[in-house]
Structures are given as C-alpha cells and as structure tokens.
Amino acid sequence: MTEDNNTLKPLTLSNETLKPISYDAQNNAKPDFVPLANASTNQIKNKESNFIFFFGVGESGKSVILSSILYFLSSQAGVLRPKLGTPNTKEAQVLLADFFENIRQGILPNRTTRDQVTRLDLIFEPNNKSKKVPPINLTFLETSGENHKDISRGGTYHSSIEAYLNANIPLTFIIVTSYDNAHLEDTLINEFLDELERKGKNLKSINVILVVSKWDKSGRTDVSNEDELENFINERLPRTNTRINSYELNKTYFTIGSIENNGNGERITLLNLAPAEVLSNWLYESIVGYPLDYEGTFWERLKFSF
Ligand SMILES: Nc1nc2c(ncn2[C@@H]2O[C@H](COP(=O)(O)OP(=O)(O)OP(=O)(O)O)[C@@H](O)[C@H]2O)c(=O)[nH]1
Numbered sequence: 001m002t003e004d005n006n007t008l009k010p011l012t013l014s015n016e017t018l019k020p021i022s023y024d025a026q027n028n029a030k031p032d033f034v035p036l037a038n039a040s041t042n043q044i045k046n047k048e049s050n051f052i053f054f055f056g057v058g059e060s061g062k063s064v065i066l067s068s069i070l071y072f073l074s075s076q077a078g079v080l081r082p083k084l085g086t087p088n089t090k091e092a093q094v095l096l097a098d099f100f101e102n103i104r105q106g107i108l109p110n111r112t113t114r115d116q117v118t119r120l121d122l123i124f125e126p127n128n129k130s131k132k133v134p135p136i137n138l139t140f141l142e143t144s145g146e147n148h149k150d151i152s153r154g155g156t157y158h159s160s161i162e163a164y165l166n167a168n169i170p171l172t173f174i175i176v177t178s179y180d181n182a183h184l185e186d187t188l189i190n191e192f193l194d195e196l197e198r199k200g201k202n203l204k205s206i207n208v209i210l211v212v213s214k215w216d217k218s219g220r221t222d223v224s225n226e227d228e229l230e231n232f233i234n235e236r237l238p239r240t241n242t243r244i245n246s247y248e249l250n251k252t253y254f255t256i257g258s259i260e261n262n263g264n265g266e267r268i269t270l271l272n273l274a275p276a277e278v279l280s281n282w283l284y285e286s287i288v289g290y291p292l293d294y295e296g297t298f299w300e301r302l303k304f305s306f
C-alpha cells in the first residue's frame with residue numbers, strides 16, 4: 001500500500017448528480033434489517049471470500065456505511081450480485097433489495113440485531129474491464145454495536161462473532177466511530193485492536209481503516225483542509241491515533257449526506273456517495289492491489305485504442 005493512502009480524502013464524483021431524495025414515496029414500513037446465518041463457532045461455510053468486518057458501538061453508523069458502499073458499488077462501479085450456493089442466497093437477495101430501495105428513498109436502516117452476524121456473500125464485477133481489475137468475492141459481516149461493547153474491560157465476544165475472528169479467513173476491518181461520540185470511544189477501539197492482536201492478527205499486515213462517521217455534524221460534508229481529520233483524530237482519539245500511525249493504518253471520514261428529523265423520525269434528505277466511493281475504492285484496492293479505476297496496462301490501452 002502506498003504512503004499517500006494513509007489519509008484518504010473523499011473524491012468528487014465526476015458525474016456528480018446528487019439530488020435531494022423526495023419523500024413522496026409512501027412511508028410503507030420496510031421489513032427489519034434481517035439477521036442472516038448465525039455462524040456456529042466451529043464451522044464457517046464458504047471461506048473462499050474476502051470478509052469485511054465492521055466494528056463500532058451501537059448507532060455509530062455501521063449499517064449506513066455498509067448500505068452506501070453496496071449502493072455505490074452496484075450503481076456506479078459495477079455489478080453486485082449475491083453469490084450462488086451460499087447458505088443465505090435468498091435472504092441476501094431480499095436484504096440487498098431492501099438496502100437499495102431504502103437508501104434511495106431516504107430511509108435509514110434499522111438497528112442491527114444483537115448476537116447475530118449478518119453475512120452478505122456477494123460477487124462484485126467492476127465496470128472496468130482491465131484484467132488487473134478482476135471480479136471479486138466480498139462477504140460483508142454486519143454486527144450489532146451492542147456486541148462490540150461486550151469486549152470492554154476484558155470481556156469476550158458472542159460466539160457468533162468469535163467464530164469469524166478466530167477463523168483463518170482474509171478479513172478487512174472497518175472501524176467506525178462517530179463525529180459526536182469519538183471522544184468516548186478511544187479506549188474501546190484500543191481494546192478491539194488488542195483483541196485482534198490477541199487472536200494472532202498482525203495489524204501491520206491486515207487491512208484496517210478508521211472511519212469517523214457522521215462528519216456532516218461538523219457542519220460540513222468534507223474537510224476544509226488536509227489536517228482537519230488528522231487533528232480531529234489526534235484530539236478525540238489520542239491512543240487510537242498513536243497506534244494507527246505506528247501501524248500505518250488508514251483513516252477517512254464518512255457522511256451519508258444530510259439527515260433531518262421532521263417529527264416522524266429521521267430521513268436522509270440528501271444522498272452523498274462521495275465518501276462511499278472513497279471507502280469502496282480503498283476496499284477494492286486493498287484486496288486486489290490495483291485501483292478500481294486503473295486505466296489498463298500498456299497492451300490493454302493499445303488494444304482498446306484501435
Ligand atoms: N448526521 C448523520 N447521522 C447519521 C449518519 N449515519 C448514521 N447516522 C445516524 O445514526 C443512526 C445509526 O446508524 P446505523 O448505521 O444504523 O448505526 P449502527 O452502527 O449500524 O448501529 P447498530 O446496528 O445499533 O450497531 C442512524 O439512524 C442515523 O440517525 C450520517 O452520515 N450523518
């Protein structure tokens with residue numbers, strides 16, 4: 001990974017047409033954010049994938065980030081489809097459809113159910129047809145923030161989560177802490193990093209990113225200058241910051257756009273996919289080694305120019 005990847009900044013989408021989402025779509029209640037396969041401790045089926053694990057306390061924004069990544073990948077970067085032959089193909093299809101419909105209608109995900117791992121086995125096929133940018137398997141693991149609090153002060157994870165952390169599978173970690181609560185989570189994030197090291201994970205060689213979510217609460221949807229995110233993390237998460245810097249892990253910020261409460265609950269009033277693009281690009285490149293927008297090898301460019 002290159003050095004300048006260490007602090008990722010949102011890009012601007014070139015075909016940016018961010019429009020406010022209208023509310024006139026009926027407010028028909030969507031099914032819950034369905035928990036899927038409950039992994040048993042000793043057996044995780046279908047290990048042949050790239051697993052992505054979200055860490056963060058309740059309401060830190062994990063599900064919102066997941067749905068926006070899925071939405072970005074499938075609406076701008078390529079095709080995303082459930083992987084056939086996985087235990088939860090059907091549920092994954094339903095969940096995926098809900099994610100997409102809801103986010104487009106401004107509906108936020110429900111709270112994730114405790115003690116269960118939501119597993120989404122997907123195949124992502126990039127629009128980019130370079131041979132260096134192949135389709136990949138992505139398995140998103142989504143868990144409730146309530147479970148992550150279990151590890152504070154020497155506690156242990158629920159067995160359904162332990163199973164994934166102990167398994168010998170390629171794992172990427174997205175650590176989420178929000179703009180408004182980051183200062184309360186320095187210790188817990190450190191405990192999580194401790195837990196990973198206890199489980200034999202070498203933090204220098206696995207993909208980890210720290211995401212400061214709900215950045216719109218700063219009054220802006222981006223940073224005013226390069227140091228703003230650095231300073232924020234240094235001030236609110238001093239121990240995490242030292243550790244992240246010494247392992248050369250990545251940092252970024254996230255916002256879904258704008259959220260408003262009109263008395264009937266919260267709705268997304270403006271969908272901003274730029275931060276989802278940054279995270280998706282980071283994810284793809286850290287798994288594959290080539291950026292999603294790789295312009296092709298010399299030979300490919302030559303071939304396509306005819
Ligand atoms: N202002 C703002 N609020 C956000 C943003 N993302 C999430 N939120 C708020 O945070 C709430 C929780 O977000 P979720 O993504 O469901 O949080 P979670 O981490 O999945 O929570 P659990 O499932 O309980 O662990 C949302 O319902 C919104 O109210 C954001 O980008 N900006």
Ligand SMILES: [Mg+2]
Nearest residue numbers: 062063111112
């Ligand atoms: Mg959630």
